[in-house]
Amino acid sequence: MSFAYHAYEAAHMMLAPARGFSDAMHLAFRNPANPLTYTPMGRTIAASCELFERTTRRYGKPAFGLPETTINGVKVAVEERVVWERPFCRMVYFDRRIEGRRKPQPKVLIVAPMSGHYATLLRGTVEAFLPGHEVYITDWVDARLVPLMAGRFDLDDYIDYVIAMLQMLGPETHVMAVCQPSVPVLAAAARMEAEGDACAPRSMTLMGGPIDTRRSPTAVNCLAMERGTDWFRRNCITKVPFPHPGTFRDVYPGFMQLSGFMAMNIDRHVSAHYEMYKHLIAGDGDSAEKHRDFYDEYMAVMDLTAEFYLQTVETVFVEHALPKGTMKHRDKPVDCTAIRRVALMTVEGEKDDISGVGQTQAAHDLCPNIPDDKRVHYLQMGVGHYGVFNGSRFRSEIAPRIADFMLTLDMEAAKSRRDASASVARKGLKVAS
Known part of the structure; x- marks a missing residue:
């Protein structure tokens, strides 16, 4: 090939x-x-x-094309700004030009899938959350545009990127993974919790993701199981031709x-x-x-880098390493039982033919130490894979539930801070008296 x-x-x-x-x-x-x-x-x-x-x-890379949003009936200009960048990804912030003092709103990092389409496929997802959230998104770079001197990019690097972005944004961040990144985002949260990282996200929302593809396997899942990683290496990997910047890089086109x-x-x-x-x-x-x-x-x-594509096929679809508890990141175990503080929401579509029903919900079984009041599962009836993160039902039924989940967590965190401050003040008064 x-x-x-x-x-x-x-x-x-x-x-x-x-x-x-x-x-x-x-x-x-x-x-x-x-x-x-x-x-x-x-x-x-x-x-x-x-x-x-x-x-x-x-077809070239489309634009997000979101110059404005509407907040409380008022049109507000939106400016795209790159706030974090590495060779294979940029983090784009949709800066809403709100005049005067801003009321605190949930901060959400949308992790777009690195599965062939550009992050602009989630234009509708971003648009739905812009009125009430500080929105960031991962804008993955076409591998054929990355010179060989930039080095490799595999699943471990993907997890590193997610961790680095969350560390930049801080512990109050909510992270949303759409489809493929559900696995690396869950792995990133597990590693951050295991390391006691204070910047672990406040919540993670996994949408139509292949956490455990043994449940309700789809045609895509069965193909990977039947063919195995070596088949994909022989038949799907090729080199970027001249004159692209990534000439001679091994990619899945x-x-x-x-x-x-x-x-x-x-x-x-x-x-x-x-x-x-x-x-x-x-x-x-x-x-x-x-x-x-x-x-x-x-x-x-x-294009995707060959090492990322093959490692993902082997880890997620062939070995089922995450649900089996054998997945590692930089030779360290990805132990989802370490997740205690990060809240979890999973979303699935009844007619999803990419990630079958139950595959994303499996994350709840892998994270038994998350308190029951910090976990939610939602199955949207009548939608396929695309409808989980875009379309009319997403806007009217799914997005409001996710927004409520994030806002509730933020309100609880704010209340905890106020209670802690009041407790400290009371102790100070007792000492003074």
């Missing part, structure tokens, strides 16, 4: 002349000055050219991951593109725009 990436690049180069001709035709038959633009033939040609362009395009995603529901994707074709011919611009918005995000993929 060492030449798979080169073949992919060559295919794009060979399609360049056809794409150029198609773009010219599309412009010609979308030009208001062309009488044929308004005919059924003209609309058909323009629709065909756009469909060809979209299915052969290389994003285009392979995208192919896998689309193969799982190929009929749905073909139907969606055919529907867009019909909308374009009919002049239904609104429906076509919805299709564009979704697939501009869905088709934008990034």
Whole structure:
């Protein structure tokens, strides 16, 4: 598979002349000055050219595109700022330009999945929490853009990154892991608690994550079990070709991951593109725009380092190291029973075909020492994997529950501080008298 990436690049180069001709035709038959633009033939040609362009395009990284939010009915400007950075990740803070004194609100670090798509896939997740939270997100870097001199990046490094970000943000932080990062976030919390780190998060919310893939195994889980790590090493790992900055780095290419995603529901994707074709011919611009918005995000993929991908496959899907209690981080055991102070919430989707029902809930069994009043599990009926962290039901049913969970913990912590201060004051009065 060492030449798979080169073949992919060559295919794009060979399609360049056809794409150029198609773009010219599309412009010609979308030009208001062309009488044929308004005919059924003209609309058909323009629709065909756009469909060809979209299915052969290389999609770049999308923008978060969240310039403002609404707080108590008032629109507030939002500025993205990078507040922490390492070669393979940046932490982005969505700074809400609130005038005057700010009322304390929960601080949440959203750990985006490093599984092929960019962190912008969680745009809806960020948007839902912006009005009432200080929001940070992990913005993972495409591995093909990281030079070899930057070194390796594996699952241990991922956990190190999460720990470093939590240490920067402080002990009052709530961390939210969407899908794949549920395992490294849980491992990070376990290691921080075991080390007595005061910056361990106040809570962690794990959403649709593969904590124990032996429960309700999905097609993805079964494939990993059947093939094993060596198969993925032989068939999925390739080198980044010239002239990308990460030339010669071993990666699991994003285009392979995208192919896998689309193969799982190929009929749905073909139907969606055919529907867009019909909308374009009919002049239904609104429906076509919805299709564009979704697939501009869905088709934008990034490469993963080979060592991270293979270690994740082996640790999470083949060996089930975390639920078996054999997982290690830098040769130190990941012992979830060490977690006592970090509250835990798990969220699952009834129709999730990536992380089956029960896989995320398993975290509660692994963390028996978390008090019952600091743990919550929620199963959202009628949603699949994507619906766990995005969409109308996420906004109306899931996000409010997570927000209430975080706010309750913050209020309890504030009350504990006030009680402790009052107790100290009372003791001081007794000594003085």
